[in-house]
Amino acid sequence: MFTRRHLxxxxxxxxxxxxxxxxxxxxxxxxxNVSYDPTRELYxxxxxxxxxxWQGEKGETVNIQTTHGGSGSQARTVIDxxxxxxxxxxxxxxxxxxxxxxxxxxxxxxxxxxNNNAPYTSTIVFLVRKGxxxxxxxxxxxxxxxxxxITPNPKSSGGARWNFLAAWAWALKEHGGDEAKxxxxxxELFKHVPVLDGAARGSTTxxxxxxxxxxxxxxxxxxxxxxxxxxxxxxxxxxxxxSILAEPPVAVVDANVDAKGTREVxxxxxxxLYSDVGQNIxxxxxxxxxxxxxxxxxxxxxxxxxxxxxxxxxxGWREAQPRFFGDGGVFDQIYLPGR
Amino acid sequence: MADxxxxxxxxxxxxxxxxxxxxxxxxxxxxxxxxxxxxxxxxVLFMPLVAVFAEALRRGWQVALASIVEPDALxxxxxxxxxxxxxxxxxxxxxxxxxxxxxxFEFKGKAFLxxxxxxxxxxxxxxxxxxxxxxFNAQSYFGPLLNxxxxxxxxxxxxxxxxxxxxxxxxxxRELIPLMQDQGTGDxxxxxxxxxxxxxxxxxxxxxxxxxxxxxxxxxxxxxxxGEFGAVSVVSGRLRGETVTMPLQVEILxxxxxxxxxxxxxxxxxxxALVTLVLKAVLERVYGRGDGLRGH
Numbered sequence: 259m260f261t262r263r264h265l266x267x268x269x270x271x272x273x274x275x276x277x278x279x280x281x282x283x284x285x286x287x288x289x290x291n292v293s294y295d296p297t298r299e300l301y302x303x304x305x306x307x308x309x310x311x312w313q314g315e316k317g318e319t320v321n322i323q324t325t326h327g328g329s330g331s332q333a334r335t336v337i338d339x340x341x342x343x344x345x346x347x348x349x350x351x352x353x354x355x356x357x358x359x360x361x362x363x364x365x366x367x368x369x370x371x372x373n374n375n376a377p378y379t380s381t382i383v384f385l386v387r388k389g390x391x392x393x394x395x396x397x398x399x400x401x402x403x404x405x406x407x408i409t410p411n412p413k414s415s416g417g418a419r420w421n422f423l424a425a426w427a428w429a430l431k432e433h434g435g436d437e438a439k440x441x442x443x444x445x446e447l448f449k450h451v452p453v454l455d456g457a458a459r460g461s462t463t464x465x466x467x468x469x470x471x472x473x474x475x476x477x478x479x480x481x482x483x484x485x486x487x488x489x490x491x492x493x494x495x496x497x498x499x500x501s502i503l504a505e506p507p508v509a510v511v512d513a514n515v516d517a518k519g520t521r522e523v524x525x526x527x528x529x530x531l532y533s534d535v536g537q538n539i540x541x542x543x544x545x546x547x548x549x550x551x552x553x554x555x556x557x558x559x560x561x562x563x564x565x566x567x568x569x570x571x572x573x574g575w576r577e578a579q580p581r582f583f584g585d586g587g588v589f590d591q592i593y594l595p596g597r
Numbered sequence: 598m599a600d601x602x603x604x605x606x607x608x609x610x611x612x613x614x615x616x617x618x619x620x621x622x623x624x625x626x627x628x629x630x631x632x633x634x635x636x637x638x639x640x641v642l643f644m645p646l647v648a649v650f651a652e653a654l655r656r657g658w659q660v661a662l663a664s665i666v667e668p669d670a671l672x673x674x675x676x677x678x679x680x681x682x683x684x685x686x687x688x689x690x691x692x693x694x695x696x697x698x699x700x701x702f703e704f705k706g707k708a709f710l711x712x713x714x715x716x717x718x719x720x721x722x723x724x725x726x727x728x729x730x731x732x733f734n735a736q737s738y739f740g741p742l743l744n745x746x747x748x749x750x751x752x753x754x755x756x757x758x759x760x761x762x763x764x765x766x767x768x769x770x771r772e773l774i775p776l777m778q779d780q781g782t783g784d785x786x787x788x789x790x791x792x793x794x795x796x797x798x799x800x801x802x803x804x805x806x807x808x809x810x811x812x813x814x815x816x817x818x819x820x821x822x823x824g825e826f827g828a829v830s831v832v833s834g835r836l837r838g839e840t841v842t843m844p845l846q847v848e849i850l851x852x853x854x855x856x857x858x859x860x861x862x863x864x865x866x867x868x869x870a871l872v873t874l875v876l877k878a879v880l881e882r883v884y885g886r887g888d889g890l891r892g893h
Contacts, residue, residue, distance in 0.1 A: 323839070
C-alpha cells in the first residue's frame with residue numbers, strides 16, 4: 259500500500275514540476291503579438307519573413323507567437339495580464355483602452371511609427387453572390403426591397419463599427435450633410451440585417467458557409483480572402499462610390515518589453531512592417547500598404563480607387579465612439595432587435 | 598412463451614379482463630419504439646460523428662494525418678493530455694474525500710457542501726473561466742503577487758489546469774455520493790470492530806464497494822477534462838503551442854478556413870473519447886459485470 263501512495267505522490271509532483279516549468283517557458287527571444295481576427299494569414303507570412311530577416315541581421319533566432327480574436331477582447335487579454343510585446347489591433351480605441359487601464363503603453367503611442375502607426379490600411383466593400391444577382395452597386399441599393407445585408411454587431415465588433423460609419427458617411431454626403439436623413443438611412447439599413455453576429459469572422463461564415471444574405475459588408479482584405487479561400491466562382495466584390503479608410507494601428511507594449519528585455523526585437527518587428535518586404539506581404543494579403551511606392555505595381559492593381567473618408571472627418575474615435583456606439587448612442591436608438 | 602400461456606390459462610375464469618403479459622407489448626409497438634430510438638440516435642449522434650470524420654478525410658488520410666502531427670497540433674494534444682492527467686487525479690482525491698465525508702458522516706453544513714459541489718454544474722463554464730481571470734488578472738491581488746515569484750497563472754498552463762479542475766470537479770463526487778449513501782456505514786463499522794485501521798477499512802471494504810462508480814466518474818471526468826472549451830478559452834490567451842488545448846485548436850483552425858485540419862483534430866478528440874468508452878467496456882468485461890455499475 260505504500261507503493262501506491264508513493265506512486266500517486268510522485269505523479270502529482272511530476273505534474274506540478276512540469277506545468278510550473280511550462281508557465282514561464284517563453285522567457286527568451288520569444289515575442290507575443292496580440293492581433294485581431296482577419297490578420298491571421300498576414301502575420302503567418304510576415305512572422306516567417308521577420309524571423310528570417312532577424313536571423314540574417316543579428317544571428318539570433320526569434321520565435322513569434324501571434325494570437326487572434328475580436329479586437330476588443332484581444333485588448334482585454336493584454337489588460338488582464340497577457341505579456342504581449344506588441345499589439346496589432348483593429349481600432350485605436352482598443353490600444354487606448356490598454357493605455358488607460360494599465361499604463362503599459364505610453365500615452366503618445368500614436369506617432370511612434372509612420373502613418374499614425376498604421377502600416378497598412380483597409381476599407382469596407384461589398385461581397386455579393388456571383389454575378390451580383392440583386393445588382394447592388396452602391397450603399398443606396400442595400401435598402402432595396404428584399405435585400406438582406408450581413409454585418410456584425412457594432413457593439414462588440416470593431417469591423418462592424420467601420421461598416422456603420424462607412425454607411426453613415428455615404429448617407430451624409432448623399433443628403434448634403436443632413437444628419438436626420440443619414441439616421442433614417444442607417445435605420446433602414448439595419449432593418450435589412452437578418453443576423454447580427456458578434457465578430458467579423460462570424461459574419462463571413464454566416465454569409466459564405468451558411469449562405470444567408472445577399473451582401474456582406476466586409477473589410478476589403480476579408481472579402482478577398484473569402485473569395486480566395488472559399489470559392490472564386492461563388493462571390494464578387496463590389497466597391498461602393500464612397501467608403502471609409504480604416505487604419506488598424508500597431509504599438510509596442512512598453513512595460514512588457516522592458517520587463518522582458520525584448521524592446522529591440524519588438525520595435526524592429528513593427529518597423530519591418532514598413533519595409534519593402536513587409537509592405538509587399540501586406541499587399542499580397544489584401545491590405546492596402548501605407549507605402550505603395552515600395553510595392554510591386556502588380557500587387558496594387560487589385561485595389562480600386564474610391565473616395566475614402568477618414569475617422570477624423572467624423573470627429574475622430576474619441577468623439578465617434580461614444581456618440582455612435584456608446585450606451586444610448588445612435589446605434590442604440592436606431593436598432594431594435596426583432597423588427 | 599410457455600409461461601405466459603400457462604398464466605393465461607389460470608386467469609381464464611375472468612373472461613371480461615383477458616390477461617396481458619405486462620412486459621409483452623405487441624410486436625408492432627416494440628418495433629416502432631426501437632426504430633424511433635435508433636433513428637434518433639443515428640440522427641443526433643451518429644451522423645454528426647460520421648460527418649466530422651468524413652470532413653477530416655475529405656482530402657485523403659495523409660492530409661488529415663499531416664495536420665495532426667504538425668507542431669502546434671502536437672503541442673495541443675500534449676497539453677490536453679497533461680491537463681487531463683492533472684485534473685483527473687486531483688478530482689479523484691477531492692471527489693472521494695468529499696463523497697466519503699458526505700456519505701459516512703453527519704455534520705453541520707452538509708447540505709451546503711453538496712450545493713457547493715454542484716456549483717460547477719450550474720454555472721456556465723464561461724463564468725468559471727472569468728472567476729480565474731478576476732482572481733489572477735494583472736489588476737488583482739494574487740496575479741501580481743504570484744508574478745513577482747515568476748509564476749504566471751492566467752494565460753499560462755496553470756490557469757488552463759485550474760479552470761479544467763473547476764468544471765470537472767463534480768463528476769466523481771456526484772457519482773460516488775448516492776452510491777456510498779446507499780451502502781451506508783455498516784460494512785466499515787464491521788471491519789473496524791474486527792480491528793481494521795481506518796485506511797484498511799477504506800482500502801479493503803469501501804474501495805471494492807465503490808470501484809465501478811469510481812471508474813465511471815473518472816471516465817466522465819476525463820472526457821470532460823479533454824473536451825472543455827468555454828472555461829479554458831477564457832483563461833488560455835490562445836498562445837499557440839503553449840496554452841492552446843485541442844478544442845481551442847479546432848476553433849482556431851476553423852476560423853482560419855482550415856476545415857480539413859480542424860476536423861482532423863476534432864476527429865482525434867472524438868477518438869480519444871471513444872477510447873475512453875472502449876476502455877470502460879473492456880474493464881467491465883475483465884472484472885466481470887461488477888456489482889451493478891450504476892443503478893440509473
